[in-house]
Amino acid sequence: MNVFNGDQFRSSAPTTYGFGPGHVFAIRDLDDLLYEYVSHDRHVLTAKPVSNPELPQVFTQEEFRALVDAGKVDPRIEQNSVSRQTLLARNPDIKSIRDLADAEQDELSFYWQLCRHVVQMYDDGATSLTDKALQKAIAKIMGKLVFGADSSEDEQPRRKPGKGKAAKEPGERKIKARKRVANYEIPAPSTLRKWIRVLVEHDWDILALRDHRKGRVGYHVPKVTDPHSVALMAKWVQQYLDRSRPSAATLYKLMTGSVRLEDENAVRERMGKHPLPHNETPSFAAANVARAAEGLPPLLLPSKSTFERAIRKLDKYQVVLARQGPEAARKQFKVSGRREVVLFPGERVSIDCWRVQLKTAKLPQEFWAGLPEKLIGVAGKVRLILCLAICEATKVVLGARLAVNAGGEVAMRTLEMVCRNKNAIALAASCRSSWDHACTPMTVPTDSGPEFIDSAFRCAVRDIGSANEIGPASHPDARGVGERFFKTVDVQLMPFFQGRTFSGIDDKGEIDAGAVTNVVAETLGKALVRYVVDAYHNTPHGGLGGQTPNDAWEERTALHQVLPPPPAHRLRTVFGFSDNRRIQNRGIRFLGLYYRSSELALLRRSVGQADVRIRADLENLGTVWFSKNVPGAKWESANCDLDMEGVSAALWIDTEAALRRKYANVAKLSEHIVYAALRDLRETGRHSAAAAGIGPSTMAREDILKHETEIVRHFGYVTAGERGHSFDGFDGIDAIDGDLAQDSEVPLESGEVASEESQRPVTRRRGRLGSDFLRKE
Structure with a gap:
């Protein structure tokens, strides 16, 4: 016990x-x-x-x-x-893909996706690896990857009359991972074949494309064929996709003009078959007569084997769908039967996103007091996204994050939870069971949603030592483990809250979900953790033969291997905050805090005013790591001059906001004021959900930089005993006179009137002016 x-x-x-x-x-x-x-x-x-x-x-x-x-x-x-x-x-200038520039990472990820799509089309029989077939496949796939367009014309966004923009279909997901349309070179078929060979040789490691993507490009001229003959034959090939189910031999006779459509329909009527539809496509015989009248040479008639080969190249699913109907196509091509066998925990960790069927209030009711009801209904209530990571072998939930919108940052934070011990999360949610399941996943299956096609997420999966597997779009049955968990949450957890939106209008009825919403986002996050850790993990699971997920994890880990999670320095490299900073007088500044060490003092001597690279763990601001801004440089650590060990970025940002509200002058705060604010926020418990890592307040890199630019610019503090001297005692660095306030000088609170005792002059750098130097005598 x-x-x-x-x-x-x-x-x-x-x-x-x-x-x-x-x-x-x-x-x-x-x-x-x-x-x-x-x-x-x-x-x-x-x-x-x-x-x-x-x-x-x-x-x-x-x-x-x-x-x-x-x-x-x-x-x-x-x-x-x-x-x-x-x-x-082969790449001595880098140690991981994250060391590459963002543009190069995006380019490698783009061409990696191109190769995967071509191989998938080849496996499905939709294309071959010949130059002619690859040219068509490359053009179609690149259009889909760059513009987000679908290969089927029926699924293209319809344009309204008189409108310049495409009308968004109901339920259509807007792709947000790629902020701009990227321009990438169209590779030659020979180059693409070489890429595929190299990727297969290196187990589809994305880094393999860095050496070979700019090699010698070869191009083979396709076989010369009359385009008019090919276009006319293609129209007759499409006639094969009809509910009357014409044979290839019959269509070939009609194409050559050896029989007439009326005669063929008469024969089919006597046999009890459906007549062939009227076709305005001319036969080769009629086309050659018209061309002879215009003085043009006759078209070359394709052979019967060529015509049948073109029919065999049609998409098999489209053939069954057009000739036999959608039900027959679904039964024939739906993946069913025995699923892929997964033996040990962490072998396959599936990650997927689901829009929670429950409206949630962003903030408690007291924050919206005095606002109009319409504004509260629009701005205060949302449907959150649940990003989930689940082990397919044991059905144990290894990560869960709530977010307002699905994005690459949410997917990365969920992947990070897979590799970390989550007992602190369970403790914050008042759980009675532990949540210490952590491992290095071997394979991370995802769908092709915008949050998972983000290059940062793909590179993170690769850098922790895992492989990324992308499932087919619009086929949730291919991701049955995650989809079934979402259904379980909707059935078992959501009925405890008001404001459910349900799965359809038939289930919802005429209930106004927004009018009865009463759950706050933080409350939903805690309830979700409590449900997963205490209820779901300890409930018999049908997919495990009646075992609970916890028992299955214990049994499978005893029988098979579990890869340990990556070390802390690897997690910091993959998931931490990275940026370039300049060494200031007091050290490196990050989120209004200063970090310094002897190694940083020595580095300042060599680089001067040049930028250095830094990495920070947003869950622990006690230490940052820095290196010279050159490839392969050694990373060193620098500690914060405040005791920030274990303090997360979210807690520190709220502490800064609290100090700005309480004190009129936030430029120079004493150390004990900062510690008091941190202690008060910890005691209130407002950060239990944020500390649990599940709340909808995921901070992206852009949010950190924006916060530093707009809010932390004028924030400062005085540490006891340091007096603002940057590198005192560090390798003989001369002390720099600071212009900060004394420890005894506490900033006034907002609205507080200064007494005569508090209005004594404050030492300043220029002219040593007092705080009342602008007062009239």
Whole structure:
């Protein structure tokens, strides 16, 4: 029995860690010790040191879990993959895809998608790998990727008469991941074939395209064919897609003109078949007569085998749909039967988004007091997006985020939760069970929604050592595990709240969901975590044969391997905040805080006023990491001069806002005022949902930069004993006279009248003027 959140409980899912045969991992202590994996079971893990393989070492699973929780275990995914090592050796200027420029990441992601779509079309029989077929496929796919257009003309956005813009269909999702239309070169068919070969050789690693995408381009001239003959034959090929089900032989006779349509329909009528529809397409014989009258050469008649081959190239689904109907097409082509077998936890972690069928208030009722009811109804109530990560083997929820809109940042934060221990989230939501499930997923299946086609999300999946699998669009049955969980949430959790929108007008009736909405976004987030951790994880699941997800995780981890989550430095690289900053007198400034160290002082000597690269963990502002702005530079750490260990960016931003509301002058605050504000906000519990990492307040990189530009520009504070001196005591750096206030000088609160005692002159840099130097005598 253990104690969690003040109550006794049985540990629901102790994780059993393991690796593949011959896998080499590292344990980081004073030095990196390399071990080669030998075997494991639910009690111990055996490995032998690489430096001394004759002395195997046995770790208990409890000891190994402690090492993983302390961030000392590095799975070394890159070093154990030959293809990844090869690619990194060919690219010595980078250590991960995130080191590339954003434009190059987008370009690699675009051409990677192009190759995947071509291979998918080839597997579906929609195209071949010949030059002629690839030219058509490349043009169609690039149009879809660049403009978001669908390949089918029936699904194109319809234009209203007299309108310049396409009318948005009901329920249509607007693609937001690509903010602008990108211009990319159309590759030659030979180049595309070479890309596909290289990607297959390197297990579809996106980095493989960096070496080969600009190689020598070859182009083969297609076989010369009369375009008029091809166009006329294509019209007759389309006649095959008809409910009368004409045969290829009959259509070929009609195309050549050897029989007339009236004679063929008479024969079909005697046989009891449907007559062929009237067709205005001329036969080759009639077309040649018309061309002879105009003095043009006759058209070359394609052979019967060529005509039949063109019919066989038609999309099989479209053939069945047109000739037999939609029901027959769905029955014949719907994926059914045995699903893909998933053995161990983390083998496939599916991520999907769902618009919650419940209207939610953004803020409590007191925040909207005094506003018109119409404004409250429009601005105060929304339907949130739930982004979910679920293990397909055990049905354990590994990550969940609520957001106002689906986007790449929400998907990345959900993926980050998969790799982190979530006990703090469960504690904030008052759960009685633990939520310590964490791993490195092997495959991350997603759909082709805008939040998942974002290049930042794709690169994050690759950098943690996983593979991204994109399922077909408009086929939710291909993602049955996640879709079924959404249905379970809608049936079991949503009935506890008012304001449900339901799945359709038949279920909803005439209820006005906005008029009865009473749940706040933070309340919904806590309720969702409590439901997942305490209810769902401990309820027998039909897809697990009656096991609970927690029991399935415990059993599968004992029988099979679970890849440990990436180390802290890898998570910081992949999911942290990255930017370029200039070293100021007090150090590096981030979100109004100053960071400094001896290494930073030495770096300032060498770079001067040049920018340096920084990385920050938005969940812990105690430390930032910096490096020289050159490829391959070493990263060093710098601590904040305030005690910000464990303070998240969301909590600190709200602290700044509280200080701005309370004090009229926020330019110079004493250290104890800042600590008091942090303590008050922590005690109020307002950040329990934000600390849980599920609230709808996901901060993107653009939000951080905007906050620094508009709000934190004039924010400052005085640390006790430092007096604003930047690098005092750091490697002989000379002290710099500060222009900050003394620790004893507390800013006045808004509306407070200064007494004569508080109006004494304040030391300033220029002329040492007092605070009353503008007063008249």
